[in-house]
Amino acid sequence: MFDPRTKLLLALAYGTLIALTRKPEWLLGEWSLLVAAIVVMNQWKVYLRWLAMLVPMALFFGGVTWWSTDRATGQAAATSLMAITTTFFVFFASTEPEDLGNSLVHAGLPFPVAFVMTAAMQFAPVIGRKARAIVEAQQARGIALKPGWRALRNYPALLIPLLIQSFQLADALAEAMEARGFGRSGRTFRKVYRMRMLDWLAIIGGWGVVAVVLRYFAR
Amino acid sequence: MSTKSVSPATSSRNTRKTAYAVVLVAIGVALAPYTSFPIGIAKVNPTQHFVNVLAAVLLGPWWAVLTAMVIGILRNAMGVGTLLAFPGGMIGALLAGLAYRMLRKSWAAAVGEIIGTGGIAPVVSAFFVAPVLMGNAIPLLALVPSFLFSTAAGALLGILALRLLKRANIVDF
Amino acid sequence: MAESTLITVRELTYRYRQKSRPVLQGIHLDISGNDYLLITGRSGSGKSTLCRTFNGLIPHFYGGVLTGEVFVAGAPVDQTSVAALFNQVGMVFQNPEAQLFCRSVAQEIVFGLESLGLPRQTIEDRLRDALDQAGITALRQRDPQTLSGGEKHLVLIAAMLALRPRVIILDEPFANLDPANVLRVRRLLRELHAKGCGIVLCEHRLSRAAPDATRLVVIHEGKIAADGIPQGILANAETAWGLETPLTTRIGASLGLTPLPRSIEDMPSIPPQPALIAALEPPLPEAFTHQGQPPAVEVDHLCCQLGNQPILTDISFALHPGECLAVVGANGAGKTTLLRHLIGLQRPTKGRIRIKGRDTAGTPISNLARDVGLAFQNPDNQFFRLTVDQEIRVGPETLGTIDNSWIEELMAIFHLEAFGGHAPYRLSGGEKKRVAFASALASRPAVLALDEPTAGQDFEFRRNLRNFLGQLQARGQAIIIVTHDLTFAERTASRWLLMAEGRLLADTAPGRIMADPALMARAGLEATDRFRLAQRWQSKETRV
Ligand SMILES: Nc1ncnc2c1ncn2[C@@H]1O[C@H](COP(=O)(O)OP(=O)(O)OP(=O)(O)O)[C@@H](O)[C@H]1O
Ligand SMILES: Nc1ncnc2c1ncn2[C@@H]1O[C@H](COP(=O)(O)OP(=O)(O)OP(=O)(O)O)[C@@H](O)[C@H]1O
Numbered sequence: 001m002f003d004p005r006t007k008l009l010l011a012l013a014y015g016t017l018i019a020l021t022r023k024p025e026w027l028l029g030e031w032s033l034l035v036a037a038i039v040v041m042n043q044w045k046v047y048l049r050w051l052a053m054l055v056p057m058a059l060f061f062g063g064v065t066w067w068s069t070d071r072a073t074g075q076a077a078a079t080s081l082m083a084i085t086t087t088f089f090v091f092f093a094s095t096e097p098e099d100l101g102n103s104l105v106h107a108g109l110p111f112p113v114a115f116v117m118t119a120a121m122q123f124a125p126v127i128g129r130k131a132r133a134i135v136e137a138q139q140a141r142g143i144a145l146k147p148g149w150r151a152l153r154n155y156p157a158l159l160i161p162l163l164i165q166s167f168q169l170a171d172a173l174a175e176a177m178e179a180r181g182f183g184r185s186g187r188t189f190r191k192v193y194r195m196r197m198l199d200w201l202a203i204i205g206g207w208g209v210v211a212v213v214l215r216y217f218a219r
Numbered sequence: 220m221s222t223k224s225v226s227p228a229t230s231s232r233n234t235r236k237t238a239y240a241v242v243l244v245a246i247g248v249a250l251a252p253y254t255s256f257p258i259g260i261a262k263v264n265p266t267q268h269f270v271n272v273l274a275a276v277l278l279g280p281w282w283a284v285l286t287a288m289v290i291g292i293l294r295n296a297m298g299v300g301t302l303l304a305f306p307g308g309m310i311g312a313l314l315a316g317l318a319y320r321m322l323r324k325s326w327a328a329a330v331g332e333i334i335g336t337g338g339i340a341p342v343v344s345a346f347f348v349a350p351v352l353m354g355n356a357i358p359l360l361a362l363v364p365s366f367l368f369s370t371a372a373g374a375l376l377g378i379l380a381l382r383l384l385k386r387a388n389i390v391d392f
Numbered sequence: 393m394a395e396s397t398l399i400t401v402r403e404l405t406y407r408y409r410q411k412s413r414p415v416l417q418g419i420h421l422d423i424s425g426n427d428y429l430l431i432t433g434r435s436g437s438g439k440s441t442l443c444r445t446f447n448g449l450i451p452h453f454y455g456g457v458l459t460g461e462v463f464v465a466g467a468p469v470d471q472t473s474v475a476a477l478f479n480q481v482g483m484v485f486q487n488p489e490a491q492l493f494c495r496s497v498a499q500e501i502v503f504g505l506e507s508l509g510l511p512r513q514t515i516e517d518r519l520r521d522a523l524d525q526a527g528i529t530a531l532r533q534r535d536p537q538t539l540s541g542g543e544k545h546l547v548l549i550a551a552m553l554a555l556r557p558r559v560i561i562l563d564e565p566f567a568n569l570d571p572a573n574v575l576r577v578r579r580l581l582r583e584l585h586a587k588g589c590g591i592v593l594c595e596h597r598l599s600r601a602a603p604d605a606t607r608l609v610v611i612h613e614g615k616i617a618a619d620g621i622p623q624g625i626l627a628n629a630e631t632a633w634g635l636e637t638p639l640t641t642r643i644g645a646s647l648g649l650t651p652l653p654r655s656i657e658d659m660p661s662i663p664p665q666p667a668l669i670a671a672l673e674p675p676l677p678e679a680f681t682h683q684g685q686p687p688a689v690e691v692d693h694l695c696c697q698l699g700n701q702p703i704l705t706d707i708s709f710a711l712h713p714g715e716c717l718a719v720v721g722a723n724g725a726g727k728t729t730l731l732r733h734l735i736g737l738q739r740p741t742k743g744r745i746r747i748k749g750r751d752t753a754g755t756p757i758s759n760l761a762r763d764v765g766l767a768f769q770n771p772d773n774q775f776f777r778l779t780v781d782q783e784i785r786v787g788p789e790t791l792g793t794i795d796n797s798w799i800e801e802l803m804a805i806f807h808l809e810a811f812g813g814h815a816p817y818r819l820s821g822g823e824k825k826r827v828a829f830a831s832a833l834a835s836r837p838a839v840l841a842l843d844e845p846t847a848g849q850d851f852e853f854r855r856n857l858r859n860f861l862g863q864l865q866a867r868g869q870a871i872i873i874v875t876h877d878l879t880f881a882e883r884t885a886s887r888w889l890l891m892a893e894g895r896l897l898a899d900t901a902p903g904r905i906m907a908d909p910a911l912m913a914r915a916g917l918e919a920t921d922r923f924r925l926a927q928r929w930q931s932k933e934t935r936v
């Protein structure tokens with residue numbers, strides 16, 4: 001649909017809107033809109049899990065604000081924190097990091113930055129698998145590596161092999177990257193990211209609406 | 220016929236740094252679910268600080284900041300992180316990298332990381348975020364002790380890991 | 393001739409930065425675009441190091457000390473960057489996992505083309521051609537890390553093909569592949585060679601690489617020990633450099649055949665000489681007769697499901713003390729999963745497993761670890777102590793069963809005395825494996841289980857391992873090995889479990905399994921050279 005850069009700018013606009021909104025009912029409305037978007041994108045299961053992580057944080061934050069000022073401010077602070085972070089949840093749920101990185105490269109970001117983003121996504125599961133294989137190999141020798149404080153003294157048995165293999169993996173990866181011309185200048189891209197008219201309209205429109213809402217309604 | 224002693228070319232060194240950054244990010248993302256635990260109300264994650272120290276020493280300040288940023292982005296994209304992870308990780312990585320660059324000692328990187336993430340980051344984010352969220356600086360400052368604990372644990376592990384890697388002749392720095 | 397020479401190496405001596413001695417010494421080599429060159433040599437002889445000089449990774453990426461010259465297409469490598477050479481000399485390295493860094497197969501193939509800065513239309517065209525040539529068009533959108541081992545190698549080769557290199561270099565591509573996948577990769581390489589692309593291949597198991605090669609180079613202790621027609625060199629490879637001479641070559645040499653045959657199919661019709669096989673090959677292990685002892689392992693109608701996927705279906709067998717059993721089958725047949733059940737890393741969905749007569753259900757892994765010593769394929773997964781000696785002791789120390797005299801004996805059996813004080817991380821692949829085996833045996837388990845013990849190992853290692861296992865067996869150790877190296881399995885185990893798609897197809901002597909072509913085809917395996925030759929000569933005898 002939109003270019004990833006457009007989505008980023010729109011997310012920033014929405015975040016600004018929430019951050020500067022002062023009326024509690026507007027805040028709630030802005031957040032509900034996001035939740036509606038999440039339901040439409042069929043991401044609500046992930047969102048619920050993510051909420052479980054964030055809600056205690058927001059409650060704590062709101063609680064302390066309430067304690068140091070007043071109840072209304074506390075509530076608003078908690079809601080606002082939830083809504084802003086949700087904005088970026090929606091952004092990341094609708095944008096592949098690969099697309100984000102590559103489109104930013106078109107806008108002048110150095111290529112290695114985008115590369116780190118996409119390649120790390122590929123290697124995170126590889127490292128995860130390695131960690132599991134190490135845990136199993138150690139268990140097979142009787143070294144327990146279950147999570148928990150009691151097994152903590154055995155953690156070197158996981159961390160050391162993992163680190164050593166990770167750096168060996170990194171060396172092999174670097175070699176493979178060289179062999180496919182990573183360091184060469186003048187790279188082209190098969191997939192092009194173009195900002196079309198629609199993108200520009202969306203950006204201008206989005207920021208315009210935010211400005212209007214802030215100026216006349218939400219504060 | 221000539222004998223030449225060669226050190227790796229600059230472009231190759233950059234490739235290697237990129238590859239190290241990739242793997243450090245992957246470690247940060249892959250291990251986070253196993254190592255993050257709640258202290259009080261905040262969740263702390265020593266892996267982030269561990270990775271920051273490694274990146275600061277092996278790659279330098281700018282790559283370390285980049286590594287912390289990408290870990291943040293990926294954890295957000297996977298729905299397991301929040302926006303709040305960004306400032307902490309990145310400030311710590313920057314200070315750790317600068318401290319190491321000045322003193323060339325891995326403990327300096329650890330100290331930089333502890334000051335950055337444990338001390339400065341909450342204050343900075345408090346002052347940035349506080350006016351926006353209408354509260355004042357106090358709420359986030361209440362998080363400082365738990366941040367300090369987790370960053371100290373992670374940074375210490377980072378120093379130990381660096382020594383081991385050096386002794387095992389896996390990396391040189 | 394001179395024009396078609398692509399890589400020229402003159403008096404090359406090279407030392408890695410961290411090392412005190414040179415790895416390569418006085419190498420002199422010309423590689424042309426018409427070669428299908430096989431490079432072999434013992435583990436650590438410098439094969440991978442030599443390959444790294446062909447595209448400038450040495451010296452540009454590794455640094456170090458270099459004497460002599462390497463030219464690629466006329467350009468001196470030490471003055472030409474890797475970025476300028478990578479599209480002339482395509483490289484596929486040893487570990488496929490580390491080389492796949494893109495989100496999709498298509499992106500993987502395109503990466504090098506983007507580096508070259510080609511226009512978009514050209515990129516699309518070359519992508520299509522490369523996918524087509526490698527026969528992996530159907531995998532186009534897949535995540536490369538989720539592919540099978542054979543497919544990963546095909547993707548890597550396709551990524552090189554797209555660059556239209558003049559020569560492709562592959563470092564041990566077959567190490568973890570089953571016979572069907574090896575054939576697939578070999579066919580592709582032959583096609584490429586026929587189209588005029590040079591091929592350079594490093595490999596230990598010569599019987600599956602030598603038939604296709606037009607030229608063989610043996611590296612021995614950093615020097616080129618031989619260079620020429622494969623069959624001629626192979627005839628005395630074993631005595632001279634400790635390499636494995638394929639059986640067909642040995643037969644041919646002892647009969648004075650010219651030219652020496654490349655494979656069983658290539659053997660001329662000659663009067664059968666079954667006695668010759670017995671004279672040239674090590675004796676097969678004797679059939680096991682158990683002396684009324686109770687079995688060490690009993691697996692009883694074992695089933696395993698992961699998610700809704702059946703991984704193992706109705707497996708039953710027993711293993712007695714002093715017996716050596718080989719589990720053979722194609723990639724993904726469920727061999728590793730079976731081993732994991734013995735030690736409780738995986739629990740049966742149905743059925744039961746008894747170790748030394750006791751049901752393992754509910755027994756924690758740490759208890760099972762006393763009775764089953766399991767060495768996984770990758771020894772790096774377990775090393776975390778500073779010396780080999782500590783590393784071997786850590787298991788029994790944790791279990792509280794340390795026995796110093798046994799540890800010393802183990803160090804002797806596996807020839808590890810000299811390494812006791814070394815750090816395990818920087819040992820060679822074969823040495824690491826030996827440490828892992830010793831460590832699996834350190835707490836005197838009743839059962840020793842080895843997963844792919846020979847993958848990527850040289851001939852000497854395989855021969856020694858056979859002796860180690862023989863010694864242990866004679867002491868009453870029950871051994872179970874999982875492998876797709878049938879030659880090794882035939883020489884080591886008198887009994888095979890043949891697996892395919894999670895089922896046990898047969899449990900009997902190797903000779904009876906290989907005699908059934910339908911069974912072998914179903915399991916996706918290929919009979920050993922020894923067996924095929926014996927069979928061919930037998931059938932001729934009966935016909936005469
Ligand atoms: N990156 C490196 N740094 C330092 N030494 C190395 C490096 N790579 C290899 N070596 C050393 O160089 C020697 C030759 O290694 P190389 O990998 O070339 O052998 P190989 O013939 O490919 O062996 P294998 O059959 O086991 O793959 C070995 O002693 C090894 O320890
Ligand atoms: N944790 C798991 N979850 C789901 N499927 C799995 C899991 N582990 C293994 N499998 C599947 O089980 C099957 C058997 O795997 P296994 O590793 O036992 O095969 P193998 O015979 O050892 O193969 P190889 O020769 O390649 O090592 C494969 O199809 C694999 O994809």
Ligand SMILES: [Mg+2]
Nearest residue numbers: 439440486563
């Ligand atoms: Mg090698």
Ligand SMILES: [Mg+2]
Nearest residue numbers: 727728729843
């Ligand atoms: Mg397996």
